[in-house]
Amino acid sequence: MSTTSPSNLSSSTTTSRHGTSTSGVTHSAVEATIARRRAAGSGALIGYLPVGFPSLTESIDAAVALAANGVDVIELGLPYSDPVMDGPVIQAATQKALAGGFKLHHGFEAVAAITAQVDVPVLVMTYWNPVLQYGVDRFADELLAAGGAGLITPDLIPDEADAWLAASERTGLDRVFLAAPSSSDARLVQAIEASRGFVYAVSTMGTTGARGAVDSAARILVDRLRAAGSTSACVGLGISTPDQVREILAYADGAIVGSALVKALTDGGVAAVGVLAAELAAGTRDLR
Amino acid sequence: MFTPSLHPQSDAQPDSLRTEAGPYFGDFGGRFVPESLVAALDELTAEYDLVKKDPAFAAELMELHRSYSGRPSIITEVPRFAEHAGGARIILKREDLNHTGSHKINNALGQALLTKRIGKTRVIAETGAGQHGVATATVAALFGFECVVYMGEVDTERQALNVARMRLLGAEVVPVKTGSRTLKDAINDAMRDWVTNVETTNYIFGTVAGPHPFPAMVRDFQKIIGEEAREQVLALTGRLPDAVTACVGGGSNAMGIFHAFLDDTDVALYGYEAAGDGVDTPRHAATITKGRPGVLHGARSMLLQDEDGQTVESHSISAGLDYPGVGPEHAWLASIGRATYLPVTDAAAMSALRLLSQTEGIIPAIESAHALAGTLELGKKLGPEATILVNLSGRGDKDMETAARYFDLLDEGAEQS
Numbered sequence: 236m237s238t239t240s241p242s243n244l245s246s247s248t249t250t251s252r253h254g255t256s257t258s259g260v261t262h263s264a265v266e267a268t269i270a271r272r273r274a275a276g277s278g279a280l281i282g283y284l285p286v287g288f289p290s291l292t293e294s295i296d297a298a299v300a301l302a303a304n305g306v307d308v309i310e311l312g313l314p315y316s317d318p319v320m321d322g323p324v325i326q327a328a329t330q331k332a333l334a335g336g337f338k339l340h341h342g343f344e345a346v347a348a349i350t351a352q353v354d355v356p357v358l359v360m361t362y363w364n365p366v367l368q369y370g371v372d373r374f375a376d377e378l379l380a381a382g383g384a385g386l387i388t389p390d391l392i393p394d395e396a397d398a399w400l401a402a403s404e405r406t407g408l409d410r411v412f413l414a415a416p417s418s419s420d421a422r423l424v425q426a427i428e429a430s431r432g433f434v435y436a437v438s439t440m441g442t443t444g445a446r447g448a449v450d451s452a453a454r455i456l457v458d459r460l461r462a463a464g465s466t467s468a469c470v471g472l473g474i475s476t477p478d479q480v481r482e483i484l485a486y487a488d489g490a491i492v493g494s495a496l497v498k499a500l501t502d503g504g505v506a507a508v509g510v511l512a513a514e515l516a517a518g519t520r521d522l523r
Numbered sequence: 524m525f526t527p528s529l530h531p532q533s534d535a536q537p538d539s540l541r542t543e544a545g546p547y548f549g550d551f552g553g554r555f556v557p558e559s560l561v562a563a564l565d566e567l568t569a570e571y572d573l574v575k576k577d578p579a580f581a582a583e584l585m586e587l588h589r590s591y592s593g594r595p596s597i598i599t600e601v602p603r604f605a606e607h608a609g610g611a612r613i614i615l616k617r618e619d620l621n622h623t624g625s626h627k628i629n630n631a632l633g634q635a636l637l638t639k640r641i642g643k644t645r646v647i648a649e650t651g652a653g654q655h656g657v658a659t660a661t662v663a664a665l666f667g668f669e670c671v672v673y674m675g676e677v678d679t680e681r682q683a684l685n686v687a688r689m690r691l692l693g694a695e696v697v698p699v700k701t702g703s704r705t706l707k708d709a710i711n712d713a714m715r716d717w718v719t720n721v722e723t724t725n726y727i728f729g730t731v732a733g734p735h736p737f738p739a740m741v742r743d744f745q746k747i748i749g750e751e752a753r754e755q756v757l758a759l760t761g762r763l764p765d766a767v768t769a770c771v772g773g774g775s776n777a778m779g780i781f782h783a784f785l786d787d788t789d790v791a792l793y794g795y796e797a798a799g800d801g802v803d804t805p806r807h808a809a810t811i812t813k814g815r816p817g818v819l820h821g822a823r824s825m826l827l828q829d830e831d832g833q834t835v836e837s838h839s840i841s842a843g844l845d846y847p848g849v850g851p852e853h854a855w856l857a858s859i860g861r862a863t864y865l866p867v868t869d870a871a872a873m874s875a876l877r878l879l880s881q882t883e884g885i886i887p888a889i890e891s892a893h894a895l896a897g898t899l900e901l902g903k904k905l906g907p908e909a910t911i912l913v914n915l916s917g918r919g920d921k922d923m924e925t926a927a928r929y930f931d932l933l934d935e936g937a938e939q940s
């Protein structure tokens with residue numbers, strides 16, 4: 236693993252990459268980034284790409300291109316055999332990565348290589364069984380050592396997350412839980428209390444994948460999260476255009492784009508990812 | 524609301540093994556699902572808890588069992604078959620005689636009634652062998668629900684007749700082309716459908732796996748098998764059987780027949796998993812024999828997986844047993860030693876299928892033939908004094924193409940077509 240000096244391509248943040256929980260105060264780089272973008276009258280752009288697609292090297296280069304073109308937080312997906320929250324585009328990409336020999340250690344290598352080159356927080360998105368089999372503490376330690384900021388866990392609800400809550404307390408890693416339009420008020424409070432970094436507001440009932448219009452459910456959900464005390468709510472699922480990013484950031488703290496970036500990578504390689512990221516980032520400016 | 528405090532963590536020996544209601548069975552079970560599904564699972568749990576105590580629901584379900592699917596199913600003693608099992612007394616519980624041809628209808632009727640109570644009008648299901656899909660399509664026709672069944676593309680080919688049955692019953696069958704293109708991937712797509720359409724749609728899950736409340740609920744809808752059989756065997760033989768056997772895919776027919784006997788400590792329980800080409804090859808579906816604890820499809824249970832936690836593809840000649848996971852209650856029963864799980868190869872199962880056909884005139888499903896093959900060995904071990912109750916979970920009609928090919932039963936020309 237190379238952890239050579241960051242080249243500061245984005246020069247966007249001066250906070251440490253991962254949080255620490257010393258003296259009971261957390262310093263989440265993701266929270267700091269989101270707060271900084273909010274203070275600037277905007278919101279954060281969060282870009283998803285899976286590790287190992289179309290190859291390990293290209294996936295690292297593509298993630299670096301995200302940061303170089305204005306993405307504020309990288310969400311790096313670990314390919315998994317049974318991705319129930321993912322739609323066809325991400326399924327196809329992660330299946331290809333698995334067929335190409337993706338192993339979990341490639342995930343840590345990718346995080347290290349990306350954080351060595353750019354200074355934006357890197358969150359890892361993973362289904363739960365790979366973490367469980369790797370060992371929750373071992374996984375957290377290696378993610379921290381690689382410079383990762385934390386985990387987004389789409390199939391782990393706080394109710395089942397005791398081991399991960401403990402490991403993230405110990406390491407200071409962020410933990411992003413999901414909130415859905417169908418979640419009860421009590422569950423929204425639970426998601427907010429369990430999360431650090433941000434709460435992932437699922438824009439619509441469904442899986443990942445570009446959609447023509449962002450569901451009005453997203454705005455209602457963010458309003459409910461705010462009423463429940465959330466200071467960091469980012470919206471994901473179905474967001475693919477600069478206009479949609481602008482629309483989301485008018486009320487949310489961040490917009491998460493996944494399938495559209497994966498499709499750009501599939502169709503046009505790393506260069507196309509950079510172009511789309513720059514267009515999406517333009518959607519985060521001059522908002523309010 | 525679902526709370527983890529429900530985990531039964533006391534080390535006090537429970538009085539009965541028959542009171543487990545989830546979400547956890549020992550260390551197994553739970554809810555590892557996207558947040559979007561939690562509300563639906565909570566609703567299902569709450570409604571199920573209500574109907575469990577409702578005599579009107581029980582009466583309505585009982586009437587359907589009686590007048591629609593033909594319960595109680597009979598038991599049949601099979602002495603000519605038993606000659607090949609060391610002379611042990613072998614009794615079959617005939618779930619193959621149920622309407623639609625397997626035990627799957629028991630659960631589908633229960634969940635359809637529940638769907639009606641909740642007020643949803645669209646049902647989805649996953650299916651491997653097609654039996655659960657056929658059962659769900661059947662109850663959808665009966666109750667007037669829209670019905671979509673997800674089925675791995677490999678399974679749509681090897682169980683083509685069941686695809687035709689489901690379509691004739693008015694269901695839409697979606698061939699799933701991702702992953703291993705079998706049951707595991709059909710469940711993934713059904714879950715994706717449910718996440719998207721949960722407001723109108725109930726997921727009629729086909730086995731005792733998945734997130735809470737499915738393992739406990741599906742078991743409760745299947746436990747009628749063992750309750751009937753226990754009385755029937757007592758009436759026939761004057762005593763309880765020495766062993767009860769069943770095949771285990773996700774584990775619903777096995778839990779269904781085991782449950783009534785869980786507290787009968789003198790009754791041994793055997794579950795037979797599909798060993799495919801053999802458990803020393805990579806081509807099998809022997810989850811408890813060869814797996815490790817892990818999370819798949821919403822529950823922590825035993826799982827065939829690699830060191831990174833990626834699910835490993837299973838293999839079996841039987842579509843209904845071709846699943847790399849297993850229900851959490853089985854993982855628990857194995858962990859406490861109450862039930863024993865053993866592997867049965869494709870070859871042993873097919874040989875038992877032919878043996879039952881030719882000694883007793885009963886053609887079993889290939890799934891059920893795994894239980895028969897295991898029972899042949901068990902009988903030799905237990906000796907001629909023993910009585911063994913076997914769950915004959917389904918009939919072999921759906922498997923005639925596979926059997927014809929396997930045993931070369933058709934004339935050259937016909938076989939090629």
Ligand SMILES: Cc1ncc(COP(=O)(O)O)c(C=O)c1O
Pocket residue numbers: 625626651652653654655729730731770771772773774775776777842843844888890891916917918
């Ligand atoms: C006849 C029959 N038996 C057994 C099974 C396996 O399921 P389970 O283990 O849930 O009983 C199936 C599944 O399709 C089946 O059709």
